[in-house]
Amino acid sequence: MITQTTYAPSNADSHSASTEAATRTPPLMRLEQEQARPHQDEQGLFDTVLAQFNQAADILGLDPGVREILERPKNEIVVNFPVRLDDGRIETFAGYRVQHNDVLGPFKGGLRYHPQVNADEARALAAWMTWKCAVAGVPFGGAKGGIQIDPSAYSPGEIERITRRFVYALGDNIGPDYDIPAPDVNTNAQIMAWILDTYLSTRPAHERQRNLHVVTGKPVAAGGSAGREKATGQGVAFVVEEWATENNVALDGLTFMVQGFGNVGSWAARLLARRGARLVAVQDVTGAVRNDRGIDPEELLAHVRRFGGVEGYSQAEAITHRDFFETAADVFIPAALENQITARTAPWLKVRLVVEAANGPTDVAGDMVLSRNGVELLPDILCNTGGVIVSYFEWLQNKRHEAWDLEDVDARLKKMITGAYQMVRRTERESVVDARTAAYILALQRLEHAYKQRGIFP
Numbered sequence: 001m002i003t004q005t006t007y008a009p010s011n012a013d014s015h016s017a018s019t020e021a022a023t024r025t026p027p028l029m030r031l032e033q034e035q036a037r038p039h040q041d042e043q044g045l046f047d048t049v050l051a052q053f054n055q056a057a058d059i060l061g062l063d064p065g066v067r068e069i070l071e072r073p074k075n076e077i078v079v080n081f082p083v084r085l086d087d088g089r090i091e092t093f094a095g096y097r098v099q100h101n102d103v104l105g106p107f108k109g110g111l112r113y114h115p116q117v118n119a120d121e122a123r124a125l126a127a128w129m130t131w132k133c134a135v136a137g138v139p140f141g142g143a144k145g146g147i148q149i150d151p152s153a154y155s156p157g158e159i160e161r162i163t164r165r166f167v168y169a170l171g172d173n174i175g176p177d178y179d180i181p182a183p184d185v186n187t188n189a190q191i192m193a194w195i196l197d198t199y200l201s202t203r204p205a206h207e208r209q210r211n212l213h214v215v216t217g218k219p220v221a222a223g224g225s226a227g228r229e230k231a232t233g234q235g236v237a238f239v240v241e242e243w244a245t246e247n248n249v250a251l252d253g254l255t256f257m258v259q260g261f262g263n264v265g266s267w268a269a270r271l272l273a274r275r276g277a278r279l280v281a282v283q284d285v286t287g288a289v290r291n292d293r294g295i296d297p298e299e300l301l302a303h304v305r306r307f308g309g310v311e312g313y314s315q316a317e318a319i320t321h322r323d324f325f326e327t328a329a330d331v332f333i334p335a336a337l338e339n340q341i342t343a344r345t346a347p348w349l350k351v352r353l354v355v356e357a358a359n360g361p362t363d364v365a366g367d368m369v370l371s372r373n374g375v376e377l378l379p380d381i382l383c384n385t386g387g388v389i390v391s392y393f394e395w396l397q398n399k400r401h402e403a404w405d406l407e408d409v410d411a412r413l414k415k416m417i418t419g420a421y422q423m424v425r426r427t428e429r430e431s432v433v434d435a436r437t438a439a440y441i442l443a444l445q446r447l448e449h450a451y452k453q454r455g456i457f458p
């Protein structure tokens with residue numbers, strides 16, 4: 001079913017409103033309960049989600065009706081919107097928002113700016129948000145979106161106008177108690193502040209103060225939460241700590257390697273290094289570096305901020321992609337994009353544990369290789385929940401007009417993520433499955449329970 005949304009910002013000036021109306025027929029589409037169609041891309045990312053989902057659903061004996069609901073996203077929104085660039089040209093961008101499920105609470109999930117953004121990827125990432133909120137026990141559903149764009153090719157002013165026009169085009173498809181965006185790949189607190197400002201500017205003046213929670217991951221001065229910026233990396237560090245305690249392994253001297261040195265990878269590395277763990281290799285889009293005696297993540301971060309990547313870092317040796325994967329370390333933390341641990345790369349890994357900080361870093365074949373080789377894996381829908389957990393705290397603080405201090409945020413985050421860790425471990429033991437399947441079972445049980453209690457309208 002295709003329904004045209006009829007959003008018309010009430011206080012927008014008539015000129016821009018009529019321009020928007022002209023460009024919105026038919027670009028703004030909302031596909032309700034759209035069938036998950038076969039995709040063009042071979043082994044699309046959503047196929048990975050379905051393979052993981054089906055395995056857990058079979059073991060659990062998930063209700064067939066609930067299974068059908070969860071097998072496809074609830075809404076898929078595509079907006080094509082024009083922006084004037086610095087040189088006067090007009091360029092049209094494709095923006096996506098997939099809302100997978102909202103039975104446990106409002107749709108929630110990040111917006112990424114990347115050339116790889118498309119409907120299939122957003123669909124997969126939205127479903128992973130549904131599972132991760134259910135695993136973490138956060139009362140949100142799952143959504144994800146973004147713009148298909150290489151942000152490095154645009155000026156900050158252009159990125160601001162692109163962001164604002166995207167939010168304007170999304171209109172009432174997002175909202176503080178409906179669908180709440182957050183940072184993701186190549187988006188940050190500044191972009192969240194522009195989203196907030198644009199959204200509020202389209203509301204009547206007297207409604208603005210009660211809509212601060214339309215987006216999370218905002219700068220603290222614009223209603224953000226202490227500890228949100230480091231939250232995903234902090235959650236990853238808490239998970240590693242919990243695993244170390246459980247396995248009687250000392251953090252002090254534990255060696256680890258990180259793929260991706262953006263917000264999540266750099267924070268995870270810094271926080272683990274502060275606990276005595278030794279960072280031995282890092283890879284990002286610019287290359288890979290290794291130093292078995294240890295890499296100082298603070299120094300590396302200063303280099304990355306200055307030169308845009310790890311390439312050329314003088315305190316470590318430049319290595320190849322394969323060398324990076326073959327590094328001898330205790331823990332591998334993929335914190336970049338999807339499909340990095342595959343049938344090709346998984347056999348190279350020499351680590352004892354993979355802690356998935358990225359969303360979907362391991363494909364189905366990669367998973368099989370790891371388990372065959374006895375490499376333990378802790379799944380994304382557990383390990384990277386720190387971000388959305390602290391987003392939930394930010395959302396609550398905005399609703400209650402409160403500001404929690406960092407110690408409070410960190411303590412609550414630790415309690416929630418270690419609680420989720422223990423629940424996944426318990427499910428693993430009870431169902432005799434691996435950690436990924438256990439996390440799915442936990443999520444699906446919670447979702448099924450909600451559907452069973454609520455029933456299906458009418």
Ligand code: GLU
Pocket residue numbers: 108109110111180181182183184185216359384385387388389391
């Ligand atoms: N983008 C982050 C994720 O993938 C955070 C989402 C959020 O805070 O809503 O989990």
